[in-house]
Amino acid sequence: MIYLDNNATTMVAPEVTQVMSDFSERYYSNPSSLYPEGKKVRRFIEDAREQMAGLLRISTRTLFFTSGATESNNTALHSALNSFPKKKRIVTSQVEHSSIKQPCDAFVQAGYEVSWVSVTKTGSLNIEALRHMLTDDVAVVSVMWANNETGVLFPIDEVARIVKEKGILLHVDAVQAVGKIPLSLEKVPVDLVSFSAHKIHGPKGIGALFVREGTPFHPLVLGGQQERGRRAGTENGAGIIGFAQALQLAVKHVSELNTRVRDLRDDLERSITQAIEGSFVNGESEPRIPNTTSITIPDVEAEPLLIRLGACGIAASSGSACLTSALEPSHVLQAMGHSKELASRVIRFSLSCYSAEDDIREAVKKLKLIVSDIRKLNNKSVTI
Numbered sequence: 001m002i003y004l005d006n007n008a009t010t011m012v013a014p015e016v017t018q019v020m021s022d023f024s025e026r027y028y029s030n031p032s033s034l035y036p037e038g039k040k041v042r043r044f045i046e047d048a049r050e051q052m053a054g055l056l057r058i059s060t061r062t063l064f065f066t067s068g069a070t071e072s073n074n075t076a077l078h079s080a081l082n083s084f085p086k087k088k089r090i091v092t093s094q095v096e097h098s099s100i101k102q103p104c105d106a107f108v109q110a111g112y113e114v115s116w117v118s119v120t121k122t123g124s125l126n127i128e129a130l131r132h133m134l135t136d137d138v139a140v141v142s143v144m145w146a147n148n149e150t151g152v153l154f155p156i157d158e159v160a161r162i163v164k165e166k167g168i169l170l171h172v173d174a175v176q177a178v179g180k181i182p183l184s185l186e187k188v189p190v191d192l193v194s195f196s197a198h199k200i201h202g203p204k205g206i207g208a209l210f211v212r213e214g215t216p217f218h219p220l221v222l223g224g225q226q227e228r229g230r231r232a233g234t235e236n237g238a239g240i241i242g243f244a245q246a247l248q249l250a251v252k253h254v255s256e257l258n259t260r261v262r263d264l265r266d267d268l269e270r271s272i273t274q275a276i277e278g279s280f281v282n283g284e285s286e287p288r289i290p291n292t293t294s295i296t297i298p299d300v301e302a303e304p305l306l307i308r309l310g311a312c313g314i315a316a317s318s319g320s321a322c323l324t325s326a327l328e329p330s331h332v333l334q335a336m337g338h339s340k341e342l343a344s345r346v347i348r349f350s351l352s353c354y355s356a357e358d359d360i361r362e363a364v365k366k367l368k369l370i371v372s373d374i375r376k377l378n379n380k381s382v383t384i
């Protein structure tokens with residue numbers, strides 16, 4: 001398989017598999033147990049937390065583990081609303097991942113209000129709209145660092161300045177930014193940040209939430225005193241150790257992603273837009289993470305295209321949600337002003353440090369053939 005769907009998930013790095021299996025073969029005790037084996041597991045977990053905090057330049061006490069970024073995002077919203085019970089409004093963007101969007105929809109059902117910040121045609125955050133939404137009743141602003149579909153980066157420094165001037169809590173979903181741009185949480189005054197391991201060649205089912213010291217916090221998952229009372233449930237030791245190893249590799253590979261992989265992505269875009277008439281790159285003029293491209297082919301439905309690419313051994317995606325096995329038109333592209341029809345004609349390729357030049361050449365070759373085939377079929381069905 002030529003794997004070009006790294007924003008969906010990534011291959012677990014061999015170094016990660018190694019540390020996880022070494023750990024799992026030797027240890028199984030509960031880290032809350034008082035006998036030596038339990039304490040050893042506790043030490044592994046705390047060492048991993050320390051390693052990650054060092055890489056993110058944050059204090060160890062501010063990072064706790066979750067089952068993934070979906071839980072981290074849900075926790076951040078839940079915590080903010082419960083910390084400020086008189087404030088009934090969330091401000092978020094129209095292009096967030098469903099793990100923010102759907103909880104927001106559920107909060108609306110429960111009587112809260114949500115203000116959705118619009119984006120421009122090229123996918124950048126409408127900062128003036130955000131500014132006007134920062135009223136006294138806002139409990140939290142939640143925005144993503146990088147968009148999972150288009151790769152467009154939001155100016156989190158600027159957002160943080162504006163939101164913190166008003167004394168409002170700021171949550172950032174950093175899932176697609178980690179390992180793709182240099183991140184340093186010491187410089188940006190964000191309060192809560194979500195992370196996920198499986199987007200950076202770590203294991204699935206493990207994530208983290210950063211909660212800046214002094215930020216009020218209410219846990220979502222209750223039932224034990226693990227993670228200093230911030231997230232109940234026996235810790236996923238192997239997952240945590242794998243996550244720390246993956247983050248270390250991700251930080252090491254950031255510069256390669258921003259040079260070699262960015263060049264590959266740019267070549268891919270150039271080759272496709274030159275070869276396939278009418279195709280265009282979404283968010284091209286914006287600052288973007290270096291591994292992602294979202295390409296619209298206005299007369300070709302994404303679903304059959306992706307199925308046929310898959311049959312040729314090429315894994316790509318549309319980036320948008322798959323509901324009961326049918327692709328939904330992308331809400332991100334619709335927020336950028338595309339019609340429903342156009343928003344279902346977009347494919348996303350997302351590369352990683354394991355992507356090679358040959359993969360890109362092969363993907364372009366196959367894509368050209370399939371598109372031309374689909375176009376011939378489309379024309380035939382029109383004439384019939």
Ligand SMILES: Cc1ncc(COP(=O)(O)O)c(C=O)c1O
Binds near residue numbers: 068069173195198207
């Ligand atoms: C931007 C963003 N946020 C959150 C998530 C959810 O992460 P997880 O799979 O760890 O729950 C994803 C996964 O696709 C994502 O791309």
